[in-house]
Amino acid sequence: DVKVTQSSRYLVKRTGEKVFLECVQDMDHENMFWYRQDPGLGLRLIYFSYDVKMKEKGDIPEGYSVSREKKERFSLILESASTNQTSMYLCASSLFRDSKNIQYFGAGTRLSVL
Amino acid sequence: GNSVTQMEGPVTLSEEAFLTINCTYTATGYPSLFWYVQYPGEGLQLLLKATKADDKGSNKGFEATYRKETTSFHLEKGSVQVSDSAVYFCALTLQGGSEKLVFGKGTKLTVNP
Secondary structure, eight states, X not given: OOOEEESOSEEEEOTTOOEEEXXXXXXXXXXXXXXXXXXXXEEEEEEEESSTTOOEEOSOOTTOEEEEEETTEEEEEESSOOXXXXXXXXXXXXXXXXXXXXXXXXXXXXXXXX | OOEEEEOOSOEEEETTOXXXXXXXXXXXXXXXXXXXXXXXXXOEEEEEEEOSTTOEEEETTEEEEOBTTTTXXXXXXXXXXXXXXXXXXXXXXXXXXXXXXXXXXXXXXXXXX
C-alpha cells in the first residue's frame, strides 16, 4: 500500500528556531511536494521536487527552503521560524509523468510557532 | 492562469440528504480534474478523477462529470452518511504540463444523524 510518512503530527517551536519537517515515501516516486493548509485559503504549494537534488519554488516559498538528498526523503526547513508560519503542513508524492497524476498525501504536521 | 473555484462552506446536511458541491475551473490548457477528501485528523486522499470531457468519475457513491462547456466538475452524492463528514477539495492539473495540482479552497461538509 502507498505510504507517505511525516515524522511529526504536532510540533511546537519558538520564534527564531530552525525547524525541520521530514517526509518519507516508500513508493519510489520521483515527485514530492510540500503544502501548507490554512483555514479559508486551502492548500498552497511551498516547494516541489521532481528528482534528487532538484527543487522548484511553489506559490509561497518565502521563509522556507527544502532538501532532497535521497529519492524517498523530502525535508522542509524553516530557517528562522515566525508566528505567521503556524500552520498545517502536508507532504505529498507522485510518479513523474504519470498519466493519472495522482498525488498521495501524508497525515500532516501541525506546527505552532510561539 | 489556472484556478479552481468551489462553493464556500461549511455545508451541513442531515443523513440521507442529497449533496452537491460546485466546482468550476479556468485552465490555460487541457486539464485533468480531481476531487480529494480530507477526513478529520488525516491527510488528503483521492476520491475520484476524470481526464477528458464528459468522463464521469465515481467512488464510494460520489460522482462528478467533467463538463467542458461549463468548465465544471460538480461533486454529487445521492444519500450522504455521517461518515462522509470531511473537507472536500476540487483540483486540476494540466495534461502534458507541470506535475503540480491547483486546488480549490475546500468545502467542509458536516452530516448530522
